[in-house]
Amino acid sequence: MISLISFYGSRGIKLVRGEGQYVWDSQGNRYLDAHTGHGAAFLGHRPPKVVQALKDQLDSIMVTTPSFPSESMEKCLSLLNRILPSNLTNVYFQNSGTEAIELALKLAFKATGRSELLAFTNSFHGRTLGSLSVTWNPKYREGYSLLDVRFGKFNSIDSADLVSDRTAAVIVEPIQGEGGVKPSTSDFLREIRRACDENGAALIVDEVQSGFGRTGRIWAHSSRGIEPDILTAGKSIGGGFPVSLIAAKDWIVKNLKGGEHGSTHGGNPLACAALYGGIRTLLEDDVPLKSGRQGEKMLGALREIESKLIREVRGEGLMIGIELRIDTGSIIRDLQSKGVLALRAGRNVLRLLPPYLVTDDDVDILLKEVESALIDEQSRRGLG
């Protein structure tokens, strides 16, 4: 009998259908999805433009590599022009967030000839050996960390002092996701940017979770007055299809030689078709605007909830964290039984990553069920 290694605990339901902001289980129960496969379905389940682009691609060719440039990759590159920061004109496609981080680190090593890295407390950048080295949580990292990494305090401008002429790169999330949904301040990012410029280090901005419209802007860093040297994106960019990318400035790629990187499936025509459909959705459906508007409504209302269990409500757009005074496990289970899927960010932060499609009614349901789950938990604990 073959079984899956249980890295993730089971949520006890089998999801068999997804449409827009909803999923259905095998018993026919419908859920409002604020889990979205760790945020990958931010464009909604089966976004129509992505589904159509994939169907068209399936009917022509499923496999080529960058040695044989595909039409779908060319279409993708021309649309990326409309969403990437103007100086980040060098792009490469990968399959997952963690692979994008690996490539970003390689590029920074190559461009600077250095190998020291600076990351931050509560960072999360993925589960492969390089990205794990710059991930803060010792529970994930210990026993696997390979690279030469220092961890500065997130949001402390003093961390800029840790950048030196030995630093290859500083890697930062504009809003930490897994680490507890913690927005960075503009002052912090600007200080880090300044220190990178003064020391010739590369600034890697990891927008795998915060990017692609989720926070009310295409890129969360853009409201903080900085420009990355390397940007990484993933999760929702292919509308749920596995694809990720890095975009880099010229100085980052200028010393690269052919063969220094590669990926069998990276930039696969199906992945590029999905990304093409994803970018069309982002641009044509006003995704950042809608996400910003519904996010503001949700954050405002969540901050009004009076509960002894809430320590803080944080977030931007539809990237929302409710820090509790307790482990979130029972709340997440209760929400599921009430028809809402949510996830955690660490032990005590309830994370909501709903699709941009959530309507006013959906927002009301989310708020009502979160409040009711908190009230139920309070009375279970005898807190009135």
Ligand SMILES: Cc1ncc(COP(=O)(O)O)c(C=O)c1O
């Ligand atoms: C900021 C950030 N970077 C990288 C990753 C890794 O992405 P993946 O799980 O697709 O490898 C994640 C995943 O949660 C993430 O949140």
